[in-house]
Amino acid sequence: MGTGSFFRQLHDNIFVMPNPWDIGTAKLLASFGFKALATTSAGFAFSRGLPDGGVGFDMMIQHCRELANATDLPVSADLEKGKGDSAGSAAETIFAAEAAGLAGCSIEDHTGDTSQPIYDFSQAVERVAAAAEAARALKRDFVFTARCENFLWNRPDLDETIKRLQAFEKAGADVLYAPGLPDMEAVRLVCSAVRKPVNVMARPGLTVAALAEAGVKRVSLGPWLTEFAFGMLETASREILQDGTFGFARAAMPFSKLQGLFTPKP
Template sequence: MTTIAERRAAFRALHEGGCFVLPNPWDRGSARYLEHLGFAALATTSSGAAWSRGRADGSATRDEALDHLADIVAATRLPVNADFENGYGDGVDEVGVSVALAVETGVAGLSIEDAVGGVPYDLPVAVERLAAARDAIDASGHDVVLVGRAEGFIVGRPDLAEVTERLQAYAAAGADCLYAPGVSDPADIAAVVTAVAPKPVNVLVGGPSPLTLAAAAELGVRRISVGGALARAAWGGFERAAAGLVEGRFDGFAGAAPGADLNALFADPPEADQLG
């Protein structure tokens, strides 16, 4: 895949059958490493990006988010799905403008959350916001996958009936893929898949889980993302090593990646692609 258009076509095709893992890098290096491992596509993580800047999740401005998207897109030859939070605006016009700007960064997909500050938008408002994102993508003329997110399970409203109702409404409003982060019980996942069929479903696995890729595929899931989990795993290693230093120990460096291997991997950066 050498052009943005080719990446977008490949990303669309991934949603047509089977199940794939969509890992979440937080900077250029982690994006390139995940490409090196052979993943078919990547997704950004707002939390991982924020922590790398010493900030809390949700603190980025729209311009900062757009710069981050462009940076990740330029770092890899893979399709990139954008964690685009709530579209960086409450009003439909703001969402439309934000989404149009995100498309210009070269992303192959983007998600719009239906809550802000832990509070879900009223369903009619959430649907209008999702439809505005759909209109902006269509007006751009680019094939970008739109993901509708129902945040209920991670904002203290774990009501499966409400979540599925919202996802169905987002599907009707033009979402290409549906996502309810926090839904983890296999029966609940199967219910979500059935509710929005035949549209594809994304499942979040943000920690140790008995769910496997094969089991998710059997449930009808199309893609699995991990949110900030990889970033948290990296921070966990850093925290343990740094805590050892405070105590005068150096055993926290056991298992560290060899510098020579990293230098070899990052020696030849990918050429910047042009939108097309």
């Protein structure tokens, strides 16, 4: 079974898909027993000293290729709006993602333009339809996720978000995703309004059990692990500079464990 087919089957039941931001974190998370991984556009950008949205498409695809080659697990990519604004560019995004060795990817209806952050409804649906058609044309299974970004860009309209997700489903998307849903009731309403698997981004206060009860099939972490790692660096730095102590090292992963994980096997 190919990674794409295995990745699709995972959506029969709820699973958590964490988001590494480089080769080392991909290998580390894979070693813990997760069944699939996803890239994080923000996490990778921050690791390069760039803001979210500041990574060009070619650099992002190269990053995806590195992560896909780093593990035998299926890797899905956060490719933001994709290669461009047109429906044709959405299709080209799918072809580039498959060529990079990915098992799936997501494309957003966020334009990248803060003055007009969300594509018009018809253009958003046309982009999803073109991407879905491209995914079906591939020789191997590929899981395409369509994202509605309303709640991340000051458009907290649940009815319109559901309307978009339903249209994306009809246009052929395999998985539906509206990051930033405000509460569990919104999650339940989204899950009950569509038939395709729904992805939800984890946040404090949610549990896998509660999300499963609501009908969610996939939980991703977005930039949370990256933010956590940067937060621990901040905490350690404050201890060093303010207290002159190094107690943070007690919580560090042992050097020997990391050395053993990253040493090539004979």
